[in-house]
Structure formats: C-alpha cells, structure tokens
Amino acid sequence: MDDIRLVEVGPRDGLQNETYPLSVANRIQMIEGLIDAGLRTIEAGSFVSPKWVPQMAGSADVLRSIGRREGISFPMLVPNLKGFEAAREAGAEEIAIFASASESFSQRNINCSIDESFERFRPVLEGARDIGMRVRGYVSCVLGCPYEGNVPLSSVVDVARRLHNMGCYEISLGDTIGIGTPRVAAAMVRAVATVVPMTAIALHVHNTYGQALANILACLEEGVTVFDASVGGLGGCPYAKGATGNVATEEVVFMLEGMGVRTGVDLPKLCNVAVRTATQLGRDPASPISKILADPTKAAVS
Template identity: 60%
Template sequence: MAFPQQVRLVEVGPRDGLQNEPGAVISTAIKVELVERLADAGLRHIEAASFVSPKWVPQMADGAEVMARIDRRPGVIYSALTPNLKGLEAALAANVSEVAVFTAASDAFTQKNINCSIAESLERFAPLIERARDAGVPVRGYVSTVLGCPYAGEIAPVQVAGVCRDLYQLGCYEISLGDTIGVGTPLKAKRMLEAVAREVPVGNLAAHFHDTYGQALANLYAVVEEGIAVIDSSVSGLGGCPYAKGASGNVATEDVLYLLNGLGIDSGVDLDKLVATSCWISEQLGRTPASRVAQALGCS
C-alpha cells in the first residue's frame, strides 16, 4: 500500500504529556500557552485537558479553566479525556470539541489502570458515548497495550482487534492503537494492524506509540506504509505511563514531523515553530527536550 498524502497529527502533550508530571502542579497559564503555541505551529487536533478525578490525576484538576482560557482557533479540535459520565458532563459544560474514552487490550492492565475488566469498561462507555452523541460531540477511543502489556506480556493481535471492534460498534469514530510501554517492533505492529483492519477500517484507526525501546518511529513508518493516516504524538516527547515500569514518553511530535516531511507527507505543521515550542515547554519544566530533532536543531 502507498503512503498517504496527508497525515493528521493528534497532539497529546497538554494532556497525556503533562498528566503524570512529578513535582509541583503545572500552572494553568503554562498549559494554556502550550495549547496556543501548538495551534500556532499548525496542529489542528490537540488533546487539551482531562476531566478525571483530581484525587487521581492532580495535574489535570484545572481542565475546565484551561478550556475556558484557550483562545480557540477556527478549524482546531480541542479534545479532552473523559473516563466516565461525570467527566463527560464536565467536558460538555467546558465546550470541548471532542471527547475520548480509554480501555486496553489486556484485562490485567485495565484492572490496574481503571479497576475493572475490559468488558466492564465497555459497559461503562455505552451510556457515555450515547450521551456524547446526543450532544453532538464525537467520541474517540483509546486502546492501550496493543503490542504488549507490563502484566500479561504478549497480546494476541486478535485480542486487540476484538476490543477495537467493540469500541467502534459502540460509536467511537476513531480508535487509537496504543503501544503503552513501547515494546513493539515494526513487524509486530504490522501484524497487529492487519488483524485490527479486519474489524475496523484503516481510515478509522490511529497509531499512539511510545518510544521506550527507541522503536516508535520505525513502528510508525511500518503502519503508515499500511495506510494509517492519523498519529498521536507529544511535543518534546513528554509523558509516560505510571502503570508501566520503565515506560518512557510518547514519541515526540517534532521527530514524527521530521519523518513525515522526509517522506513528502503533508501534515500542515511548521517544524521550526514546533521545535521552538518543544524548547519552551522543556524550559518551563526544567529539563532538556527528549526529542532528537529538538536536540539536533538546538534551543536558543
């Protein structure tokens, strides 16, 4: 299959990237500026907040305020993670563009992560998706551990496919395939995608790969070659997984963009502005960018 002409980058840095940040709570002003800088760089799909219990994710406690203070640009989707109906209602009140729900391909992981089985998580999502649909808000589904689980080990591609099918049938317009602990390799990624594509059209799938073993870009190349045209990434490679030992951050958006530019695939994102944003947020967090591209181009 030929490469797609365009790829939509879903920027998850403001949510997935910052939610597990250790230390002091990041100010709302920094989060708002990050979202606005990302939009200015040309990103048109930004996961800006999470409406979860502040008890469990204190870094995301100001989701409503972040959404209220963003200077929203036409054509930009500002989405939020909503694990339950309470979170959905808060997100709807904050006028989000889109919401996301999350489960996994591993029962052991869902038990550790959200204290229920995969089947129970899907049961919880059914009324949430129906309510979102009634409100005219699209729902995106995340499936974690598609290429391996820290508790269950190898995950069969058919198992991933079944969960994706169920989410798609519930009404999620797009399913994001998450290599949560970054253990995947290109052939494994292709085989997983092949199984999932029998249940869900490739045009309704996205790749969300972490870079723990340095394989994320290779894995993305493999699935883009098979027709994936939506990639989740995080500016400066921010983020990780608190439930996965040793799991590093998401693949860096600027590294993905450099790859896409080299393949002649359009994303509408300005690399220089993105690198400047990577340098800026890294400075705010007191670290150097995890992105290889930002390191190579340097921060002035």
Template identity: 55%
Template sequence: MNNLPQHVKIVEVGPRDGLQNEKEAVSARVKIELVDRLSRAGFMNIEAASFVSPKWVPQMATSAEVMAGIERRPGTLYSALTPNMQGFEAALAAGAGEVVIFGSASEAFSHKNINCSIAESIARFEPVARAAREHGLRLRGSVSCAFGCPYQGEVPLEAVADVVGRMRDLGCDEIDIADTIGVSTPRKTQAVMQTAARAFALERISGHFHDTYGQALANIYASLEVGVAIFHSSVAGLGGCPYARGATGNVATEDVLYLLDGLGIQTGVDLQQVVDAGAFISAQLGRKGASRVGNALLAKHAG
C-alpha cells in the same frame, strides 16, 4: 514509497498525555500558553484536557480553566479524556469538540488499573457514547496495551480485534491503537494494525506509540506502509512511562514531523513552531526536551 499516505493527521497529546505524569504542578497559565502555541503551529487535533478525578490525576485538575483560557483556532479540534458521565458533563461544559474513552486490550491491565474486566469497562462508556451522539460531539476510543502488557506480556491479536469491535459498536469516530509501554517492533505493529483494520475502517485508525525501547519512529513507518494515516505524538517527547522506570513516554512530535517531512508527507504543521513550543515547555519544566530533532534544531540555531 508510492503506497505511503500523502497526508497524515497528527494528534498532539502533549498537553494531556504528556503533562499528566509530571510530579510538579504545571500552572493553567503555562498549559494555556502551550496549547495556544500548538494551535498556531497548525495541528488539526490537540488533546488539551482530562476530566478525571483530581485525586487520581492531580496534574489535570486545572482542565476546565485551561479549556476556558485557550484561544480556539478555527479548524482545530480540542479533545478531552472523559472516563465517565461526570467527566463528560465537565468536558461538554468546557467546550470540548471531542471526548475520548479508553479501554485495554489486556484483561490483566484492565483489572489492575480499573478493577474490572474489559467488557465491564466498555459497558461503563455506553452512556458517555450516547451523550456524545446526542450533543453532536466527536467520540474517540483508545485501546491501551494493544502491543504488549506490563502484567501479562503478550496480547493476542484477537483481543485487540475484540476491543476495537466493541468500540466501533459504541459509535467511535476514530480508534487509537496504543503501544502503552513501547514494546512493539515493526512487523508486530503491522500485524496489529491489519487486525484492527478488519474490525474498523483503516482511515479512522490511529497509532499511539511510546518510545520506551526506541522503536516508535520505526513503528510509525511500519504503520504508514499498511495505510495508517493518523498518529499521536507529544511535543518535546513529554510524558514518562509509568511502567518502566526512567523510560521515555510518547514519541516526540518534532521527530515524527521530521520523518514525515522527509517522506514528502503533508501534515499542515509547522516544525519550527513546534520546536519553539517544545523549548518553551521544557524551560518551564526545568529540563532539556526529549526530542532529538528539537534539540538538534535548537543547537543549530544557537550556533
């Protein structure tokens, strides 16, 4: 236990990764309120927007309005997903502090999703990476399907190392290693993280775990054991998994905070405020939140 990090950075992805799969439109007003609540809870980094084509992700069509309406907390980085230069220009105009590019560790996933190879997908991000440097914006890279792919199954460790190396060469400040379909288990998680750390500085690697098979918290603990100290999570467990029908998506922020609090690891985030933010967005969506900790604490206070 002594070897675990003393401080962990939580990247809150609910407003972007969490809401993007919602079928019913969520208004900009609600999204702004959610981001503001999360800012007040103390997150250092909030993924607030996505400047992709509204044709592909209609839920993110209000991103510019959201970025214009939020109350910026000093010390909080507001990130936006930018798939191309058009997205980058929009993110820059909206005042994003960090832009996020993404590639897959699985060739099959890359071809199915964006109709090109991994190498081609990374090459497309070169102008975005260059522009981010020129404008002094932080650049984050996300490696999807690093632990398994819905099309090809196993993803070789060398494939993960290769994409991480390519993103490092683009100049990424941080690289997310994502279990997009939530299939990993702790030993495999450690092997993948240690492989990624051979290609990029461990302190700038983050874990992005989906909870499809109920393994996300175990995988986070396994990552802590090998020195990973940045994790992504989503308030109220927002975000369905599009590849596994009826499955949950992102690990719930409340559950991650409860785990870290119990381990004596500092996050700078107020759990109760996150629980309240989760209750707010769940009420807006008309359903119960997916966070076990959130639901337990809400029931306890209601009682």
C-alpha cells in the same frame, strides 16, 4: 500522500505523567504555541479527579480559555459519565475514552474489567450521540502489557471493534510500553483493519525501546494516516516500567517531511514549544531535534 494527520497528545497524555504539574497559564501557552506551529488536533486535558491526576487539575479553565477555533479540535479525555458531564459543561466538542486490550492493565489502570469498562462507556457514548459530540477511542496495551506480557491479538481486535461499533469515530491503538517492533505492529494494524476501517485507525506509540519511528513507518505503509505524538517526547505510562515517553512530535514531523509527506507543521516553531515546556518542567526535551532547531530567543520561558 497529503492526508496525514497528527494528533498532539502532549498537553494531556504527556503532562499527566510528568512529576511537576504545569500551571493552567503555562498549559494554555503550550497549546497556543502548538496551534501556531500548525497542529490541528490537540488533546487539551482530561476530566478526571485531581486527586488521582493532579497534573490535569484546571482542565475546564484551559478549555474555556482556548475556546473554539475554526478547523481545530481539542479532544478531552473522560473516564466516565461524571467526566463527560463536566466536559460538556466546560464546552467540549470532542471527547476521548480509554479502554485496554489487557485485563490486568484494565484492573490496575481503571480498577475494572474490560467488560465493566464498556458498561461505563455506554452512557457516555449515548450522551455524546444525543448532542452530536464526537468521541475518540483509545486501546492500550495493543503490543504488550506490563503485567501479562504478550496480549492476544484477538483481544486487541475485539476491543477496537467494540469501541468502533459503540460510536467512536476513530480508534487509537496504543503501544503502552513501547515494546512493539515494525512487523508486529504492521500485523496488528492489518488485523484490526478487518473489523475497523483503516481510515478510522490511528497509531499511538511510545519510544521506550527506540522503535517508535520504525513502527510508524511500518504502519504508514499499511495505510494508517493518523498518528499520535507528544511534543518534546513528554509523558509515558506510570504503570509500565521504563515507558518514559511518547514519540516526540518533532521527530515524527522531521521523518515525514523528509519523506515528502506534508504535515502542515512548522518544525522550528514546534521545537520552540518543546524546549519551552521542558524548561518549565525543569528538564531537557527528550528529542535532540528540538535542541538543534529551536530558536533560543523564542523558546525562552516568559
């Protein structure tokens, strides 16, 4: 299988949940390192209020600095029309929007119902369509909610369908609290694939209960070929107790390459980025692979 694509979410989903913000210069250095390691889809930031997410302040400066790269996309998260307009002004060529399969999570996370969130998305999708900008859609809480517990599969399917029908080219299904297990994750993907083409489905898993790689493998076997991951296991969900990290990109690469699945990623270079970024944040990377494979001379903070 040669068509696996990894979506690196560390510079946005990872860093936005870290306690200490990285400077714009360090975030640019991080992204440049990820590009050098071979990543071709990298979330570079988000256009949300710095009052609410100070870690993402300066995302426009980050995007302008890295500029356009042939064959590389930098999706930027936007919560509403104001965010879309800021992204467009900064030169974004791709954006992402964020919905939830859980009513409670939607209210706590973005302060509106699921239906109201789609009303917010509508002008964003229309504006993006008018200028030919691609839009990626996220669905959170697909395998469980920190407030409701189990989330009806019908709700996951419905939200994914609505996002795809509105124009999202890809739907990333997020196990926000990392509670999913392989058979449950595979069944969820099969259900969503009845309304969204498998080629338009991505998986976004957290490793809270140590199930991330097993869930990725189960969904790979179902036909999913796009997986979100965060270098060094950065991030998590601030609304979900114990959900302290995304699956580490280096762990996903190590597993896939060990299976003979080509990712196009240079693992030692990726580990260097993981160690350097974690050091800048004042801690160790979550993944032991980084500690083993990183070159201390190249992972050092400059």
